[in-house]
Amino acid sequence: MFLSIDFEDFSHDLKRELGVWDTGPLRVDALWRSYETIATFLQDHGGPSGCTATFFCTGVVAEKAPDLVAHIAKQGHEIACHYHYHDSMDRQSAATIEQMLAWAKDSLEQAANTSVRGFRAPKFRLNRNTPEHYKLIERYFDYDSSSFFGSADECQQFSNSMTLSELQLIPLFSGKYKGSGPQIRLGGTYLKLAPDTVARDLITQAKSTGVVPHVYLHPYEAVDHGKFWVPRNDLKKLGIGKATYWAARQNQWLRFGGARLIRKLARLIPPEGLSGRLDQLLLDK
Ligand SMILES: [Zn+2]
Numbered sequence: 001m002f003l004s005i006d007f008e009d010f011s012h013d014l015k016r017e018l019g020v021w022d023t024g025p026l027r028v029d030a031l032w033r034s035y036e037t038i039a040t041f042l043q044d045h046g047g048p049s050g051c052t053a054t055f056f057c058t059g060v061v062a063e064k065a066p067d068l069v070a071h072i073a074k075q076g077h078e079i080a081c082h083y084h085y086h087d088s089m090d091r092q093s094a095a096t097i098e099q100m101l102a103w104a105k106d107s108l109e110q111a112a113n114t115s116v117r118g119f120r121a122p123k124f125r126l127n128r129n130t131p132e133h134y135k136l137i138e139r140y141f142d143y144d145s146s147s148f149f150g151s152a153d154e155c156q157q158f159s160n161s162m163t164l165s166e167l168q169l170i171p172l173f174s175g176k177y178k179g180s181g182p183q184i185r186l187g188g189t190y191l192k193l194a195p196d197t198v199a200r201d202l203i204t205q206a207k208s209t210g211v212v213p214h215v216y217l218h219p220y221e222a223v224d225h226g227k228f229w230v231p232r233n234d235l236k237k238l239g240i241g242k243a244t245y246w247a248a249r250q251n252q253w254l255r256f257g258g259a260r261l262i263r264k265l266a267r268l269i270p271p272e273g274l275s276g277r278l279d280q281l282l283l284d285k
Contacts, residue, residue, distance in 0.1 A: 001203065001268070002214040002275045004145065005038060006082055006120065007031075007057040007072075010220045010228040010253065013086035013122075018246060020237055023085070026064045030227035034219035035072060037262065041222075045266050047273010052076045054278040056120040056145070059084035059104030062111035069111035078277035079108055080118030081141065090125045094132055101140045117279055118170070121146040131162040138167035142282060145214075148174035148185055152210030170278055172214050173206035187216035189252065192261055199268055212281065215268065218253075221261045225254035 009026045016023060042051050055072050057079055062069045073079050083089065084104035089097055101119075108116045119141040126133045126146050137144050144167055149155040155171040174185045177198045184190050186202050194202075206213045220228040229250060235243035 001270055002054070002212060002278055002281075003042070003265075004054040004056060004080075004120075004214065004216050004278060006216060006218050007035075007055045007061060008082060008086050008122075008218065009058070009061060010218070011230045012060065013058075014230050014246070014250070015234065016085060016087075018235065018238060018242075020235060023060060026061065027228060028065045028068065030223060031061065031065055031068055031219055033227065034222040035068065037222040038217070038219075039075065041262055041266070042274065045269050045273065046276075047269075051274075052078070052276050053274065054078040054080050054118060056080045056082035056118070057108060058082045058086055058122075059100075059107040062104075062107040066111035069108065070113065073112035073114055078118065078279050079112040079114065079116055080120065080145075080278070081105055081108055081116050082120050083122050086122040088123060088125045089121050089133060090127050094136060097133065097136050098139075101136060105140050117142040117282070119144050119146070124148070124172075128158075128162075131164070134162045134164055134167060138164060141167065142284075143168040143170050143278070145170040145172065145278060148172045149211060150175055150209065155211070168282060170214075170281055171211055172216065173202060173209075173211045175202055175205045177201055186214065188218070188221075191215060191217075191264070192221070196264065196267055199264075203268065212275075214278075215265065217261075217265070220254055229254055 009031060012026050015021050042053055055077055057069055069079060081104050084100040105116050119137050124146050147169060149171040155169055159169050172186060174183050176183060178201060184194060184202060191199060203213045232243045232247040235246050
């Protein structure tokens with residue numbers, strides 16, 4: 001089983017999404033704390049080859065906390081790209097996307113002092129109706145891990161339909177518990193809410209359909225929820241009603257993080273430990 005981390009600053013990104021600012025200071029201390037928690041977890045549960053993982057970092061983290069990205073890379077983890085800002089790409093023009101991809105890759109490579117080969121779209125949002133987005137990603141990266149599939153065959157068919165020749169897709173699995181009910185993903189809010197039996201069933205299903213099991217995590221899920229919380233006062237520009245709504249809405253993402261989710265993840269790791277960096281799955285390696 002692989003573990004990847006969407007390494008982003010929730011508080012910065014929420015303010016950008018809500019129009020409070022274009023960009024501003026990051027909570028660098030909270031990012032360091034969450035990295036240290038994740039690193040300790042990887043040491044304790046990584047198994048012989050699994051004490052490394054892939055960190056999909058936003059470019060803005062590399063720009064504003066370059067020492068942290070350099071440190072993560074030096075520890076042997078893979079630095080991959082999570083776009084420059086945590087924006088929804090499906091609402092942007094091709095020109096903006098290309099500019100953001102190039103900017104993010106450059107910022108990350110400069111900070112990490114290594115080449116960046118993998119990409120994951122913020123919120124997994126890409127336009128899947130035409131090959132346009134995938135072709136842009138293919139120009140800059142060797143693999144994309146932005147999509148959920150129910151089997152390796154489904155992933156291959158999709159890759160063919162996007163006419164991808166160079167870009168390798170490293171899928172995440174989504175499926176239904178025991179074949180019925182809602183579609184569930186292995187990570188994020190789904191992982192937080194689903195009982196262990198559901199997560200285990202999905203891992204088994206992934207394996208049986210040829211998808212390498214893979215769980216994803218965010219920094220705000222590794223530390224106490226207050227660390228990335230945006231208080232109502234910071235949102236007052238939105239007006240009292242919206243500020244109150246968004247201060248409360250953060251519960252969905254920020255609650256049940258910290259020790260509880262980390263403990264849950266530990267219970268799902270197979271006896272042989274985690275599998276390491278995602279770039280190990282690249283066919284040319
Ligand atoms: Zn993200």
